[in-house]
Amino acid sequence: MSQPTNTAQSRPVINWMDVLWLLFLAGLAVLPPIGEIHKQLTLLAIGIVQLTEGWLLARAPRRGAAYIVLLKIVLATLLIDHTGEIGINSTYWPIYFLPAVTAAEYFSPLSTLLWTALASAAYCSYLYPALQDYEMTTEGYGILAIRILFFFLAAMVVNRFVVENRRQTKLYQELAETLAETNRKLEQAQEDARRSERLAALGQMSAGLAHEIRNPLGVIKGSAEMLHQKLGESNPLASELAGYISSETNRLSALVTRFLDFARPLHAELNPQEITAVLDRALHSVSLSLVQKGEDPPVRVERQYEADLPPVPLDESLSEQAFVNLIQNAYDAMGNSGGTLRVAALRASNANRDGVEVRIEDTGPGIQQDLREQIFNPFVTTKKTGVGLGLSIVSRIVDGHHGTIRVESGGGSGEPQGARFVVFFPASEEAGVAQASQ
Ligand SMILES: Nc1ncnc2c1ncn2[C@@H]1O[C@H](COP(=O)(O)OP(=O)(O)OP(=O)(O)O)[C@@H](O)[C@H]1O
Ligand SMILES: [Mg+2]
Secondary structure, eight states, X not given: OOOOOHHHHTOOSSXXXXXHHHHHHHHHHTSSSTTOHXXXXXXXXXXXXXXXXXXXXXXXXXXXXXXXXXHHHXXXXXXXXXXXXXXXXXTTGGGGHHHHHHHHHHSOHHHHHHHHHHHHHHHHTTHHHHHHHSOOOHHHHHHHHHHHHHHHHHHHHHHHHHHHHHHHHHHHHHHHHHHHHHHXXXXXXXXXXXXHHHHHHHHHHHHHHHHHHHHHHHHHHHHHHHXXXXXXXXXXXXXXXXXXXXXXXXXXXXXXXXXXXXHSXXXXXXXXXXXXXXXXXXXXXXXXXXXXXXXXXXXXXXXEEXXXXXXXXXXXXHHHHHHHHHHHHHHHHHTTTOEEEEEEEEEEEETTEEEEEEEEEOOSOOOOHHHHTTTTSTTOOOSTTXXXXXXXXXXXXXXXXXOEEEEEEOOSTTSOOOEEEEEEEEOOHHHHHHHHHO
């Protein structure tokens, strides 16, 4: 027979309904046959079983219910034996409701049926001694069948109610668990929100600070340059030191500018533009700044622009800034030895949106897989003088254009190494309509 459910285990050790039970049993005790000591003892045993039911279930959660039902069948059978001249005719026959209903309380419908069948069989066992001395009439068999059917009826009615009750309890338990989980998530979200607020405040403060640093930096830089010029040959050491101040101030100033670029709220003003013109400007601006710095690595620039590209809604200066960052990174990656920088622009579609894809590809060392997952996070850098904000800024700008960015890196067996950044810009609605009507 199947195991009783957990609801049985959570039953209190004694409850007021058990006490009520005892009162009913006491009522049976004062009814005839009063003088029959075995009857009184059996009723007492039934009372004890009833009282200790919770305790028994707590002690033996797996088998306890089966022991209790079995005990009740035995006690009911004893009671029948001591309350009638012939057991089968005892007026105490409804005592078998007790094991049947108890089984219904703890077991599944099928197990309840089996336990009730066992209780009925125990009751019917009195047929044997009765048939030795008496003859059973058809009416007698009918009455017996009716009593047994009532056992089943009562057991099934109670079991149906209990099963439904168990189902509801399980449902409420699941609901409570879901609620607890939701509560946990909510608390986590609140904690995250509080942390974000603190970080935002910190970000605002550092942006203000960075902004304020810029002015004195300009003064320091200007003064150092003047000193450097004025001192010239007259004091070579002082002039060299002034040169250091100037170059380090340049570095600091670049860092502050980069930080402010990152911290500043992004307002992209999108207007349809030829993306290739913006790319050309970015290429020109990077190579010019390298020439100015006296670093001009031997890089071959290959442009692969598809003809008749549709105009794309772009913020001219922001998109140029993004391309400059990507191109600068490509130059940095190839280093002094140089290489090939391939810049491609082609029609593409992404998540059912038509647009233009820009690919910026170099022949540098490429990017390791674990680093690839982090490079768009702020302050991730492998460069000595890098800030690690370039790609975070790019990614914010691409978001501002409702586009996507991804990085691919070669370096597999036989493949040429190098990194490839692929940026997708969705075409404007108007461009899409114009394209469709062509
Ligand atoms: N084309 C590339 N090839 C190889 N590694 C790259 C390439 N582009 C980016 N990386 C890696 O990603 C890191 C992050 O790039 P990111 O542009 O964000 O910062 P950075 O270039 O180090 O500093 P900066 O803020 O000055 O741009 C780089 O330090 C580098 O390790
Ligand atoms: Mg960079």
